[in-house]
Amino acid sequence: xxxxxxxxxxxxxxxxxxxxxxxxxxxxxxxxxxxxxxxxxxxxxxxxxxxxxxxxxxxxxxxxxxxxxxxxxxxxxxxxxxxxxxxxxxxxxxxxxxxxxxxxxxxxxxxxxxxxxxxxxxxxxxxxxxxxxxxxxxxxxxxxxxxxxxxxxxxxxxxxxxxxxxxxxxxxxxxxxxxxxxxxxxxxxxxxxxxxxxxxxxxxxxxxxxxxxxxxxxxxxxxxxxxxxxxxxxxxxxxxxxxxxxxxxxxxxxxxxxxxxxxxxxxxxxxxxxxxxxxxxxxxxxxxxxxxxxxxxxxxxxxxxxxxxxxxxxxxxxxxxxxxxxxxxxxxxxxxxxxxxxxxxxxxxxxxxxxxxxxxxxxxxxxxxxxxxxxxxxxxxxxxx
Amino acid sequence: xxxxxxxxxxxxxxxxxxxxxxxxxxxxxxxxxxxxxxxxxxxxxxxxxxxxxxxxxxxxxxxxxxxxxxxxxxxxxxxxxxxxxxxxxxxxxxxxxxxxxxxxxxxxxxxxxxxxxxxxxxxxxxxxxxxxxxxxxxxxxxxxxxxxxxxxxxxxxxxxxxxxxxxxxxxxxxxxxxxxxxxxxxxxxxxxxxxxxxxxxxxxxxxxxxxxxxxxxxxxxxxxxxxxx
Numbered sequence: 001x002x003x004x005x006x007x008x009x010x011x012x013x014x015x016x017x018x019x020x021x022x023x024x025x026x027x028x029x030x031x032x033x034x035x036x037x038x039x040x041x042x043x044x045x046x047x048x049x050x051x052x053x054x055x056x057x058x059x060x061x062x063x064x065x066x067x068x069x070x071x072x073x074x075x076x077x078x079x080x081x082x083x084x085x086x087x088x089x090x091x092x093x094x095x096x097x098x099x100x101x102x103x104x105x106x107x108x109x110x111x112x113x114x115x116x117x118x119x120x121x122x123x124x125x126x127x128x129x130x131x132x133x134x135x136x137x138x139x140x141x142x143x144x145x146x147x148x149x150x151x152x153x154x155x156x157x158x159x160x161x162x163x164x165x166x167x168x169x170x171x172x173x174x175x176x177x178x179x180x181x182x183x184x185x186x187x188x189x190x191x192x193x194x195x196x197x198x199x200x201x202x203x204x205x206x207x208x209x210x211x212x213x214x215x216x217x218x219x220x221x222x223x224x225x226x227x228x229x230x231x232x233x234x235x236x237x238x239x240x241x242x243x244x245x246x247x248x249x250x251x252x253x254x255x256x257x258x259x260x261x262x263x264x265x266x267x268x269x270x271x272x273x274x275x276x277x278x279x280x281x282x283x284x285x286x287x288x289x290x291x292x293x294x295x296x297x298x299x300x301x302x303x304x305x306x307x308x309x310x311x312x313x314x315x316x317x318x319x320x321x322x323x324x325x326x327x328x329x330x331x332x333x334x335x336x337x338x339x340x341x342x343x344x345x346x347x348x349x350x351x352x353x354x355x356x357x358x359x360x361x362x363x364x365x366x367x368x369x370x371x372x373x374x375x376x377x378x379x380x381x382x383x384x385x
Numbered sequence: 386x387x388x389x390x391x392x393x394x395x396x397x398x399x400x401x402x403x404x405x406x407x408x409x410x411x412x413x414x415x416x417x418x419x420x421x422x423x424x425x426x427x428x429x430x431x432x433x434x435x436x437x438x439x440x441x442x443x444x445x446x447x448x449x450x451x452x453x454x455x456x457x458x459x460x461x462x463x464x465x466x467x468x469x470x471x472x473x474x475x476x477x478x479x480x481x482x483x484x485x486x487x488x489x490x491x492x493x494x495x496x497x498x499x500x501x502x503x504x505x506x507x508x509x510x511x512x513x514x515x516x517x518x519x520x521x522x523x524x525x526x527x528x529x530x531x532x533x534x535x536x537x538x539x540x541x542x543x544x545x546x547x548x549x550x551x552x553x554x555x556x557x558x559x560x561x562x563x564x565x566x567x568x569x570x571x572x573x574x575x576x577x578x579x580x581x582x583x584x585x586x587x588x589x590x591x592x593x594x595x596x597x598x599x600x601x602x603x604x605x606x607x608x609x610x611x612x613x614x
Binding site for chain 1: 439442444445464465468469470471472473477479483485486487488492496497499500544
């Protein structure tokens with residue numbers, strides 16, 4: 001503890017250098033915090049996927065429909081537990097800027113295959129019996145201040161209502177949440193039948209099938225059986241686990257994981273060089289002082305520790321400031337983009353990871369000058385000066 | 386003056402290897418320093434003055450021979466043991482003061498006390514006394530860069546005596562100072578020797594400085610040639 005003052009004075013002896021080095025570390029941890037939070041948000045759909053849930057889409061493209069008859073055919077495949085289906089609506093609320101993820105689903109089976117969603121029984125029953133009813137997720141309800149009983153005009157940028165408009169008046173019968181806070185509840189679902197009867201495109205199609213297997217070990221077998229069943233048909237299928245489907249959906253942008261790893265790696269590598277070089281120079285400038293301290297009776301190991309503490313302090317000052325800034329930015333972005341990136345959060349895991357990197361950065365950048373100081377011979381130290 | 390021997394160098398050799406050549410600084414040097422003595426060591430450049438001071442201060446080890454302090458051998462101590470021994474027994478005063486530029490006078494003087502178990506209060510008292518001894522009690526908050534060479538050297542003296550060591554080793558303590566300031570510093574060293582009983586070994590090129598010592602040893606090519614005064 002008595003040496004901390006000495007460490008502090010050494011650290012702050014060149015204020016501009018301290019500022020610039022801290023700023024470099026600040027930027028690295030700002031990038032790390034923000035980007036890792038973004039990666040977490042993008043991956044949350046993958047992480048929250050159920051093990052035994054599969055998605056069947058049209059093999060050409062997931063925007064292409066599948067015949068409705070596939071629902072019963074898939075149900076009969078061995079190993080399939082429950083089947084549901086959904087159709088993309090492409091909705092917005094009141095104005096185009098208020099995009100709302102909206103799906104037309106089967107009210108009898110949707111909450112069976114998504115059993116992690118939570119809704120009061122009476123609300124579910126009410127919705128199932130009300131063909132114009134809609135269930136809204138907690139997050140989206142909060143975002144638009146919707147309440148049970150409200151009628152909301154939902155417009156589609158794809159479909160046209162038979163009344164000539166592109167808007168459907170839907171009644172909120174319930175609000176669903178989830179067992180896990182990270183599960184996305186930023187969307188709404190309404191009746192598939194009502195949608196098909198009121199839209200002008202017609203057709204006896206569904207957008208995709210959602211099914212659960214009796215055992216996740218059977219996933220591959222069930223996937224193959226379904227896809228083989230529809231091979232060489234007009235609408236061939238591609239069945240994959242929900243996690244793989246979500247991952248593939250995200251990776252339409254590119255290999256997010258690789259991009260993020262690349263950015264973070266480059267940021268840290270650059271910082272490692274900058275801070276490492278700064279520490280080596282800073283300690284080299286102090287060769288004479290280290291020799292003096294040793295002459296006065298400071299042991300080599302004590303000086304070694306002081307230098308490591310100094311480099312770790314430097315890393316933690318810049319790192320914590322950068323992480324703090326990332327927290328503020330992520331919090332702001334999370335509020336602004338709540339509907340698109342519901343799980344954008346700089347969580348405890350990222351903080352712990354960042355603290356680990358700060359410690360590692362401090363130790364790696366300090367170890368070379370600390371060893372040099374440890375090995376410094378007093379006589380050579382004075383001659384060097 | 387007590388006749389008890391503080392330092393005893395017996396058959397000390399010191400050799401360096403420079404490239405393929407082996408350079409011998411001392412070869413069988415014998416020397417004794419008595420407790421309470423004030424010894425000046427003079428000699429031309431390369432005669433081994435600073436090497437001798439380094440051996441006495443335990444910052445360098447002899448190639449062979451024995452170095453004993455208070456009848457205990459220090460040439461066999463490990464680096465860590467030597468560091469502790471220096472902290473307990475030796476005060477160093479350098480030609481260029483060697484103060485820590487980022488610490489004020491108070492903190493510079495306090496440095497050796499950080500190696501002790503003294504409380505903050507006890508350290509403060511000792512530092513105040515040391516600064517008073519060298520007449521710089523009103524400069525405690527000043528940084529080295531805000532002080533003259535003479536003042537810096539006085540801070541260095543305060544740092545050397547603050548832990549109450551038995552021996553002060555001075556390497557050209559007045560080499561960077563004007564005559565008047567040098568005399569003030571030497572008077573302070575003399576005071577420490579006479580009033581506080583500190584044993585002092587001072588390396589110097591300056592015959593005027595050597596006059597403040599009780600003895601002057603002349604080194605040439607690693608051997609004592611004559612003893613003046």
